[in-house]
Amino acid sequence: MTLTAPARTERAPGAARDRHKRTQRALGKRNPWYVSAAFMAPVLAVQVTFLFVPLVNTFILSFTDAQTIGGGSFIGLENFQRLASDPLFWSATGRSVLYMAVVVPTITALSVSLALLINTGLRGSGVVRGILFSPLVMPMAIVAMMFEWFYRSDGMINQMLHAVHLVNEPVRFLSDPSIALFSIMVVTIWKSSGLYTLILLAALQNTSKELDEAAELDGAGWLRRTWQITLPQVRGTIVLVGILAAIAAIRVFTEPYIMTGGGPSRTTETIVLYLYRNGIAPGTDAGYASAISLFLFSVVVIISAARWLATRRMDGAR
Amino acid sequence: MSQLKRTGMSVSVAGLAALSLVACGLGGEPGDAATAGGSNVDGEVTGAITFQTMQLSPTFDDFINGLIEDFEDEYPDATVEWVDVPSAGTAQKIAADAASGNLADVLDLDVATLAPLARDGRVLDMAEVAGEDEADFVDTAWGMFAFGDVEVAALPWYLNTPILMMNTAVLDEAGLTPEDAPQTYREMLAQAEVIADRTDAAAFQPTVRELLNMMISYGVPMTNEDGTEAVVDTPEALELVEQLRDLYEVGGIPADALTAQQRSEIETFQEGRTAYLNTGPSRLGIVAENAPETYEVVEVGEPLRSEDAGAWLVAHGLAVPTTSANQATALAFARFVANAENQLALAQQSSVFPSNSGALEDPFFAEPGDSVEERARAVAAESLRSGATYDRPHEAVDTEYEEELWSQLQLAIMGDQEPAEALARAEEALMAMLQGRSR
Numbered sequence: 164m165t166l167t168a169p170a171r172t173e174r175a176p177g178a179a180r181d182r183h184k185r186t187q188r189a190l191g192k193r194n195p196w197y198v199s200a201a202f203m204a205p206v207l208a209v210q211v212t213f214l215f216v217p218l219v220n221t222f223i224l225s226f227t228d229a230q231t232i233g234g235g236s237f238i239g240l241e242n243f244q245r246l247a248s249d250p251l252f253w254s255a256t257g258r259s260v261l262y263m264a265v266v267v268p269t270i271t272a273l274s275v276s277l278a279l280l281i282n283t284g285l286r287g288s289g290v291v292r293g294i295l296f297s298p299l300v301m302p303m304a305i306v307a308m309m310f311e312w313f314y315r316s317d318g319m320i321n322q323m324l325h326a327v328h329l330v331n332e333p334v335r336f337l338s339d340p341s342i343a344l345f346s347i348m349v350v351t352i353w354k355s356s357g358l359y360t361l362i363l364l365a366a367l368q369n370t371s372k373e374l375d376e377a378a379e380l381d382g383a384g385w386l387r388r389t390w391q392i393t394l395p396q397v398r399g400t401i402v403l404v405g406i407l408a409a410i411a412a413i414r415v416f417t418e419p420y421i422m423t424g425g426g427p428s429r430t431t432e433t434i435v436l437y438l439y440r441n442g443i444a445p446g447t448d449a450g451y452a453s454a455i456s457l458f459l460f461s462v463v464v465i466i467s468a469a470r471w472l473a474t475r476r477m478d479g480a481r
Numbered sequence: 482m483s484q485l486k487r488t489g490m491s492v493s494v495a496g497l498a499a500l501s502l503v504a505c506g507l508g509g510e511p512g513d514a515a516t517a518g519g520s521n522v523d524g525e526v527t528g529a530i531t532f533q534t535m536q537l538s539p540t541f542d543d544f545i546n547g548l549i550e551d552f553e554d555e556y557p558d559a560t561v562e563w564v565d566v567p568s569a570g571t572a573q574k575i576a577a578d579a580a581s582g583n584l585a586d587v588l589d590l591d592v593a594t595l596a597p598l599a600r601d602g603r604v605l606d607m608a609e610v611a612g613e614d615e616a617d618f619v620d621t622a623w624g625m626f627a628f629g630d631v632e633v634a635a636l637p638w639y640l641n642t643p644i645l646m647m648n649t650a651v652l653d654e655a656g657l658t659p660e661d662a663p664q665t666y667r668e669m670l671a672q673a674e675v676i677a678d679r680t681d682a683a684a685f686q687p688t689v690r691e692l693l694n695m696m697i698s699y700g701v702p703m704t705n706e707d708g709t710e711a712v713v714d715t716p717e718a719l720e721l722v723e724q725l726r727d728l729y730e731v732g733g734i735p736a737d738a739l740t741a742q743q744r745s746e747i748e749t750f751q752e753g754r755t756a757y758l759n760t761g762p763s764r765l766g767i768v769a770e771n772a773p774e775t776y777e778v779v780e781v782g783e784p785l786r787s788e789d790a791g792a793w794l795v796a797h798g799l800a801v802p803t804t805s806a807n808q809a810t811a812l813a814f815a816r817f818v819a820n821a822e823n824q825l826a827l828a829q830q831s832s833v834f835p836s837n838s839g840a841l842e843d844p845f846f847a848e849p850g851d852s853v854e855e856r857a858r859a860v861a862a863e864s865l866r867s868g869a870t871y872d873r874p875h876e877a878v879d880t881e882y883e884e885e886l887w888s889q890l891q892l893a894i895m896g897d898q899e900p901a902e903a904l905a906r907a908e909e910a911l912m913a914m915l916q917g918r919s920r
Binding site: 230231232233234311315316317333335337338339340343421422423424425426427428429430440443444445446447448449 | 572575579581742884891898
């Protein structure tokens with residue numbers, strides 16, 4: 164026994180490797196490399212054309228003084244030096260970070276709460292589900308215009324506030340520099356929460372009912388079961404929702420573009436809007452705009468890497 | 482396939498990709514024109530060309546196709562392919578086409594979209610290749626396509642210049658009549674206080690473009706003579722911004738105007754929330770369609786003018802890129818489209834105005850008629866005929882300049898910043914913009 168057991172354990176991996184090699188050879192005979200390449204080609208072509216090429220092109224342009232119509236010459240790191248000392252760029256970055264800092268926790272908390280609520284299967288939750296998901300089908304441009312109407316000095320929100328005597332003068336939701344950015348954040352939260360609720364709801368419906376029932380039998384209340392049994396099972400999805408919301412928030416454009424155009428006096432100008440104004444319209448400085456794009460790309464990569472690390476850590480902890 | 486072969490292939494593919502990317506990123510150097518032969522307009526009018534317009538289809542399909550047929554009849558060896566692009570996407574298409582060297586042979590563009598091409602010397606200078614046509618065009622229209630070394634970057638095509646729309650119901654409520662209508666921006670601001678005091682409406686809605694017009698009207702030079710330095714921090718500008726701030730405070734300007742989208746001023750007017758709208762006559766059709774009740778009480782009058790410069794003018798021109806392989810045919814087609822007969826035909830089926838002085842003399846523009854549209858047409862045409870229009874104080878004062886100025890002064894107009902401080906900051910920001918361009 165003591166002599167044969169180690170021999171078996173030594174042979175076992177070798178046998179598995181042999182089997183694996185045989186399988187690979189058999190697959191290789193049936194599917195030469197160009198078959199898999201042919202399957203991948205369409206996706207690769209799309210990725211290369213619409214992702215890789217523009218990305219490398221942007222990288223090259225960021226080292227030039229090119230205009231949107233082309234031309235330009237190599238200017239080394241000048242665009243990045245300008246970026247580092249451009250107060251308007253850093254103000255826009257600060258606003259985008261603030262946007263992310265407010266929107267991401269709010270969306271995550273709201274989406275988790277709504278998903279839990281819908282998942283309880285209370286009467287009327289079907290109706291609530293329909294209402295919640297309706298913003299998903301509306302284009303952001305339409306939503307932004309709709310909210311612009313709500314926010315007007317004679318719009319619905321001001322009329323309601325006035326009717327309940329909360330304000331005497333209309334609140335300048337979009338033109339008061341101290342609240343305009345927050346007014347726009349509400350639109351992002353309203354529009355995005357439905358999608359994230361849907362993602363979380365799908366995760367909640369895959370949680371273990373047995374664990375929940377066992378905890379209930381042990382006398383745990385709904386709140387405790389939710390906090391200690393249900394939510395830990397969807398932690399990965401919550402992190403995913405947070406990361407997706409963060410990436411979307413740092414890239415926010417449509418809402419401020421439509422609702423305020425970045426005003427008043429740039430107080431709602433985010434990084435992407437700043438990039439647009441410099442490199443697309445009315446500005447034509449493609450080189451500088453490309454440098455801003457690269458900065459933004461780096462931020463998104465860092466956020467994605469953070470997600471990847473967080474997921475790995477959670478997987479490791481299990 | 483060996484590892485070495487695979488690595489070699491990957492490196493080759495990456496190298497080729499990088500080369501092609503460098504080409505696409507930095508393509509379309511201004512020097513391309515010279516290598517393509519620069520201006521070469523003396524050849525035969527033959528061969529195929531492409532004509533690109535800005536959002537004229539489908540409304541003007543018959544007109545443009547008719548123009549092309551007529552041209553091809555006159556020059557049987559030439560063919561014209563027509564491409565129409567939505568206005569919103571034109572700047573992006575022009576940029577992409579210019580970078581890849583695929584610009585159409587004849588381009589219908591507004592001044593702002595044409596500017597990057599013209600500043601970079603990528604279009605034929607019409608003063609050189611069609612200078613003899615100058616006398617045919619309205620002076621201001623011919624002059625507004627000047628960009629740097631290019632004296633006239635496009636043959637002027639269709640124009641627009643404002644009339645003053647008045648909501649007589651609001652004026653009535655304020656105890657005013659159309660005869661009291663302001664003639665200048667200064668008069669408008671003075672009257673705005675009265676209207677705000679006596680009605681729930683505002684007098685007008687300031688916009689990006691109108692702020693610039695007001696500043697010019699008040700005598701703010703905007704730039705130094707050669708356009709290298711911004712000049713907006715002047716006592717006249719301070720007077721204007723303080724007046725606007727005071728008006729905003731008393732409701733003489735709509736509360737949401739400062740952050741409203743461009744072109745929202747027409748909605749405000751349609752809703753009866755402003756008494757005046759200084760705009761192109763084509764907007765009458767929009768008011769008639771969207772707000773028939775307001776349209777019923779609309780009267781039109783002389784546009785707001787700057788004391789010494791007249792009313793604003795916007796223009797579309799026909800440019801021929803230096804990269805065109807068939808410049809002779811392209812130029813012949815541009816001149817054909819811009820001749821008096823064809824400009825008149827376009828104006829008669831639209832609400833734009835011809836840039837050709839001969840076409841403006843047609844009775845269609847000269848006789849006021851009974852309807853408000855006819856009266857508006859006559860007023861605008863008279864501004865063009867009499868030369869009471871202006872473009873920009875300097876080519877440097879473009880859309881980007883206007884928007885930066887607007888952005889810098891918004892808080893001051895709303896009373897959230899001192900006007901003097903805002904103007905100083907505006908001048909600093911505009912100066913940095915102009916210096917950035919000259920780098």
